[in-house]
Amino acid sequence: MMMQSVLFVLLLALGAASAEKADAKPKADAKPKADAKPKAEPEKPGRPLPLTAPSDRIHVEIFDKIPEKKKWDFKLDEPTETFSEQSFGIVEIPHRYRDGLRVDRSNPILYRASCQLTIPEGKKRLLLRGRWATRLFIDGKKVGELPFPHPGSGAHGELEDLSSDLTPNIRQLFPGDREKAVAWTSDGKRHTFVMDVIVGGRRRRLELGEMSLSVAEPGSEFVVLSPTSQDVELTDASWLPYEKRFREEMLRRNQRRREESDVKERDYWKKRHDAIAQEIGKKPAIVVPTVSEEMPVHNEIDRFLGARLQEKGLQPAGLADDDVFLRRLTLDLRGNLPTAEEIAAFREHRGEGRRERAIDRLLDDPGWADHWVGYWQDVLAENPNLLNPTLNNTGPFRYWIHESFLDNKPMDRFVTELVMMRGSERFGGPAGFGVATQNDVPMAAKANVLGQAFLGAKMQCARCHDAPSHPFEQRDLFSLAAMLKRKPQSVPKSSSVPGTKEELAEMMVTVSLKPGEKLPPVWPFENLHGEKLREDWLRNPKDSRERLALHITSPENERFAGVLVNRLWHRYMGRGIVDPVDDWESVDPTHPELLGYLRRELIGNGYDFKHVARLILSSHAYQRAVDPSLQEEEDAIELYATRQRRRMSAEQVVDSLFQVAGKGFGCEELNLDINGRRDLKNSLNFGYPTRAWQFSTLANERDRPSLNLPYARTMTSLLETFGWRNTRQNPVTYRNTEPTVLQPASMTNGLAVHRVAQLSDDSGLTVLSMKDQPVEKLVEELFRRTLSRDPSASEKDLFVEYLREGYGDRVVPGASLERYAPKRTREGISWTNHLSNKSNELANRLEQQAQLGDEPTEVLTPAWRERMEDTVWTLVNTPEFVFIP
Incomplete structure (x- = not known):
């Protein structure tokens, strides 16, 4: 009996091991050797498949609350949402929003795409590609499927075979994706195609990979099925530009979705701002000083500044010239350089008002949002991590910052949403601000961030003791923490300083709270309110977090509005009216009346940041030239008699360099779980960066070279050189600019600048070089692209002479330019295989390849191309390039 029991256990173990082995490497994941024969199977019980569908678009339905099991035998309710796509090539699902904030979807979901299509008569091949379990139906009959993926998330797997030999030029599989080809004969009539995909499950990120349904004639490339006229072949040359357009349209679609979800919230804030404006209108007008006729005045800002200049007997500098103004304005508002086309258009519009038109145009540019994100990432200590983001990191709430400025969200609403910490925690909602794991008082850390960012109150010392040089006690910080926590906050043992009373007294340190003491959720700064809090504005009076938000953003709290306009002033004028801008406790404003005027303008205009920005940018003070002789005068800088040159921020340097090149960053996906196998709490995906703010710290352990992202690392290295912080454990307003x-x-020898100067197929400089124009015109445009001005006569002669040799024969006869950016996927290296020797060997080869930069174009003769590259390298390495005039 004992022997039989042992044998039975062994049989069970062998059976389980066989099942695990089959699950670990399912046969369906293998590369198909031949077209499979379709099986005509009806759908299992559930919501009936659509037998009719639109013929002019792909109709998409998303079904939430799908059971998390590897089976299709479930019933469906009504779809959660519906929308349309242009083809069966899908790389991203629209975000879901509530009250204008990103929120999480249920996990998993069913993604159903259907369309009526007419395919020419004859034998065809259909190709399904995707990451998730997928089924294809034609007229209600199943003809092909992809099986459920294996969920393994260990690190010892092997590299996936991403190649495909179905057609000569077919795009290789995206890591984590599978494919299935089936033979199908079309009768030339209209048929209903339905593609069902179960996305996610087992706590995986809801990412599609590169999902597609394509068709091919015998001997031809696969073409993505679409009811529109666009023909997208499943080749790199065709798919990559299509994917770029798809993602750009998705940004616009998500903006419309935010607006649709935000009607009630916008109405609440409009009523609140209308009430504030009425009250402001009843208050006495601010007295604006008068100045002499010799003092240049564009608006009231110049009168406030001019009165002080008159007192000191200073005459300010004149206006900067047009090229300087446009370069300064574009860098300040959009974060990169004006294009040659923008410079030409600005020059053409002579007469009054063209500077105002340029200001309005750039305030409406989406780059306004991009340029603000990096600033608030520093100020709010946004600190996500790609890998295992649970070590005192935040969530990636950068996307909420970007969308807030893209939508020109009122700043009191911006701060309220931050304090409330609602929405998605890991995928771009302000809830990510609340993440602070492995911290015994996470909300105390957040209270310090909020105080420094919006009240000019540095309270970090109060974490352990009363602040010796500021009027903040431990009680103040922990009371704010309790408001954020929505319940009393206990003082941890770490919030103390060892030593006797006598020793602490010698150190001028007072520890006023004892470990274990509980602080109630109360607002500690009653001096910041002239009147009682407006209870009728609270939608949930019992919520201490909402009460805190109202205390901070109340119009009676003039400190809040003052800090905000002072931050704007500092950003555009180089120094704050109160300086430092994040510590107001021991500093008096240089121009208190001007500060009061700007504060009222912000409050009375619905906390619209752009309104105050427009006032500052339109002033003569902002538009003044840099006058070195005035800088020698006492108080000239403090009184804004002249401008100071500022060095570009790290983000401005990188964004401007690649704008000069006219090409994208060409980096890998910022994701170490590229095949989507890990638990969503263990890995983040920041996608393919298009602006510098989208980079983050790149986790790479010394003994794991396969986790290296070589192209992205060249970018972050350059960013760090110019003061960018790859981690942000603490809030910072002032970066190191020494x-x-x-x-x-880094500019002369770094790989990032080397890639900028390289004339590759995807470079705009290559296109410019092929343009039929005199070499003199080429030199002029290069100067405008890099330095935002025309060359001097001597500069022009020098560069024309250098580029003239071989210029007439620079274009190789018969050569064609394929302008699509490479999409670097690290050839399938991911967390699930990063410990394998093959992954390490491949990663080393990719590192060596990255060190060579981008593949040079073959449409230009090598000798002249190198001359052009030398010219570009020289221009971006002039000291003038990295400065804001």
Whole structure:
């Protein structure tokens, strides 16, 4: 009996091991050797398949609350949402919003796409590609499917075979995706195609990979099925530009979705702002000083500044010239350089008002949002991590910052949403601000961030003791923490300083709270309110977090509005009216009346940041030239008699460099779980960066070279050289702007600048070089692209002479330019295989390839191309390039 029991256990173990082995490497994942024969199977019980569908678009339905099991035998209710796509090539699902904030979807979901299509008569091949379990139906009959994926998330797997030999030029599979080809004969009539995909499950991110349904004639490339006229072949040359257009349209679609979800919230804030405006209108007008006729005045800002200049007997500098103004304005508002086309258009519009038109145009540019994100990432200590983001990191609430400025959200609403910490925690909602794992008082850390960012109150010392140089006690910080926590906050043992009373007294340190003491959720700064809090504005009076938000953003709290306009002033004028801008406790404003005027303008205009920005940018003070002789005058800088040159921020340097090149960053996906196998709490995906703010710290352990992202690392290295922080554990307003020897070294020898100067097929400089124009015109345009001005006569002669040799024969006869950016996927290296020797060997080869930069174009003769590359390298390495005039 004992022997039989042992044998039975062994049989069970062998059976389980066989099942696990089959699950670990399912046969369906293998590359198909031949077209499979379709099986005509009816759908299992559930919501009936659509037998009719639109013929002019792909109709998409999303079904939430799908059971998390590897089976299709479930019933469906009504779809949660419906929308349309243009083809069966899908790489992204629209975000879901509530009250204008990103929220999480249920996991998993069913994604159903259907359309009526007429395919020419004859034998065809259909190709399904995707990451998730997928079924294809034609007229209600199943003809092909992809099986449920294996969920393994270990690190010892093997590299996936991403190649495909179905057609000569077919795009290789995206990591984590599978494919299935089936033979099908079309009768030339209209048929209903339905593609069902179960996305997610087992706590995986709801990412599609590169999902597609394509058709091919015998001997031809696969073409993505679409009811529209666009023909997208499943080749790199065709798919990559299509994917770029798809993602750009998705940004616009998500903006419309935010607007549709935000009607009630916008109405609440409009009523609140209308009430504030009425009250402001009843208050006495601010007295604007008068100035002499010799003092230049564009608006009231110049009168406030001019009165002080008159007192000191200073005459301010004149206006900067048009090229300087446009360069300064574009860098300040959009974060990169004006294009040659923008410079030409600005020059053509002579007469009054063209500077105002340029200001309005750039305030409406989406780059306004991009340029603000990096600033608030620093100020709000946004600190996500790609890998295992649970070590005192935040969530990636950068996307909420970007969308807030893209929508020109009122700043009191912006701060309220941050304090409330609602929405998605890991995928771009302000809830990500609340993440602070492995911290015994996470909300105390958040209270310090909020105080420094919006009240000019530095309270970090109060974490352990009363602040010796500021009027903040431990009680103040922990009371705010309790308001954020929505219940009393206990003081941890770490919030103390060892030593006797006598020793602490010698150190001028007072520890006023004892470990274990509980602080109630109360607002500690009653001095910031002249009147009682407006209870009728609270939608949930019992919510201490909402009460805190109202305390901060109340119009009676003039400190809040003052801090905001002072931050704007500092950003555009180089120094704050109150300086430092994040510590107001021991500093008096240089121009208190001007500060009061700007504060009222912000409050009375619905906390619209753009309104105050427009006032500052339109002033003569902003538009003044840099006058070195005035800078020698006492108080000239403090009184804004002249401008100071500012060095570009790290993000401005990188964004401007690649704008000069006219090509994208060409980086890998910022994702170490590229095949989507890990638990969503263990890995983040920041996608393919298009602006510098989208980079983050790149987790790479010394003994794991396969986790390296070589192209992205060249970008972050350059960013760090110019003061960018790859981690942001603490809030910071002032980055280190001191010049270092590494900065010119990175510009002259760094790989990022090397890639900018390289004339590759995807470079706009290659297109410019092929343009039929005199070499003199080429030199002029290069100067406008890089330095935002025309060359001097001597500069022009020098560069024309250098580029003239071989210019007439620079274009190789018969050569064609394929302008699509490479999409680097690290050839399938992911967390699930990063410990394998093959992954490490491949990663080393990719590193070596990255060190060579981009493949040079073959449409230009090598000798002249190198001359052009030398010219570009020289221009971006002039000291003038990295400065804002």
